[in-house]
Amino acid sequence: MRVVVLAGGTGGTKLAHGFAQLPDVELAVVANVGDDAEFHGLLVCPDIDALLYTLSGLIDAERGWGVAGDTHTAHDMFARFGEETWFTVGDADLATHAYRTRLLREGASLTDATAAMAAALGISARILPASDERWRTRIRTDAGELAFQDWFVRLRTEPAAIGVSHDGPGIAAPAALEAVANADLVVIGPSNPIVSIGPILALAGMATAVAARPVIAVSPIIAGEALKGPAARMMESLGHGSGAVAVARYYHALDAGLVDRFVLDEADAALAPDIADLGMAPAVLPTIMRTDADRATLARTLVGSDP
């Protein structure tokens, strides 16, 4: 069974890891590139890296990002040179960024570079950048428009987001689009709808391609809160409302036929009728993934379910 997971931050990556544990699933993960940025002259792709590290088992599971046991010697040296260091790059991370940047400078597409990196790390799932082109999320705030990492890391999401846009040609990577077109099931992971999933679906042809397949979306918002990250606060400051239903409504607004089944956490069972009102089949499941087994269990349930 060919499953495509759309993933951005922690939640989507964990769920992708769940599918990667299922032997009968041929997994492709379409990764958000809207968070990408250059630091120290190197291309940093936080969402792709989280997938590379998680699916290879290198991830620092406690933090949810970076490589376990990573050191920060280069970071200290960058500080000596007077470089901006608000975006912490671990030493292993720096190797990742340097290697990727070299492959790109030598002419590889981001899709090819990511495939080479995944293969080197022994990952059998395909990790597919949503776009091979620059496609950067920008956040409008009362303090001006900011590059995503500038807002997310440097300013710790403090100025409320009042608008989100994407900078770039908006061309989906051919491999990502093809994987979606050939998927038996597309899973929209429990990632931030606006800055993780939104940038993927905003690429030309992507929302249409997704909508044409059976689609399950998993809410990243549980009992009104995101497990991690600014999703809940962003949904509100951008006028999308609050709670898991706001997520379903957000996807419904993008394309009324996009999502077939919408997964609510057990804590939100009472919201099922509101989901049904949007024309999506509600499914109530335990969605909090504390262990690797939790991830596989949720993935197995979704594969077994009929979207």
Place this chain on the structure above:
Amino acid sequence: MRVVVLAGGTGGTKLAHGFAQLPDVELAVVANVGDDAEFHGLLVCPDIDALLYTLSGLIDAERGWGVAGDTHTAHDMFARFGEETWFTVGDADLATHAYRTRLLREGASLTDATAAMAAALGISARILPASDERWRTRIRTDAGELAFQDWFVRLRTEPAAIGVSHDGPGIAAPAALEAVANADLVVIGPSNPIVSIGPILALAGMATAVAARPVIAVSPIIAGEALKGPAARMMESLGHGSGAVAVARYYHALDAGLVDRFVLDEADAALAPDIADLGMAPAVLPTIMRTDADRATLARTLVGSDP
């Protein structure tokens, strides 16, 4: 007093550090760039880095290169990605290479980038790359022609050097040439004559500019051996003969008027007449620099001496 030291490897760098300790010396070090190479898509300048680390006090004094206390987490990650790792890049080193590469990609000359790095590390001496252009040493051997680091590090200098050439336009950096032209004294450091000093003097106009100033050369060969590195073996395999006199003869062959005074170690006092026969004033001094104080003492003696 304006002193310019021509420096490549360990010996020249140590002597430059000696001059940097003298308060009445305005020091500029012209650094060999023939050893430069790209690793992981980043420009590595081993001789400039040795100067940056030595003059800032960051150097791993025991090894004579790299940053004290450096870690190798990135190196291990590069290995995971299947990158060639025969050239060990420490994590702090990697920051150095990334920072330099970024400055160059943004349009800085190597001279400007090096000045920014030296300033950031609190170095008051000027470190001047001999050339702002690519000027790479290549070693001809029975096993073919090799890039310098390929021969020096990967093959550990094993195939004997039977020829040396330089690849690039051969243009001296304007700042380096100007520093030489304005020097009260030029010191040819006890670095490898062929691959550290030779590439500097081979740049258009450089040997002439050096020859026009008072010049002291310090032999890197003591009692027939180099303290470190392949200088003695290279001199022989390239047909320049052996011992400290071969070094003097090598410089004499480049330009008979290049060196005014040639410093022999005390162990080679008996060679003084041979130096005098070449038209250079021999000076016999303790040249082994075990401590920072040794470096300053030798530098002070050279400044006090009349070339």
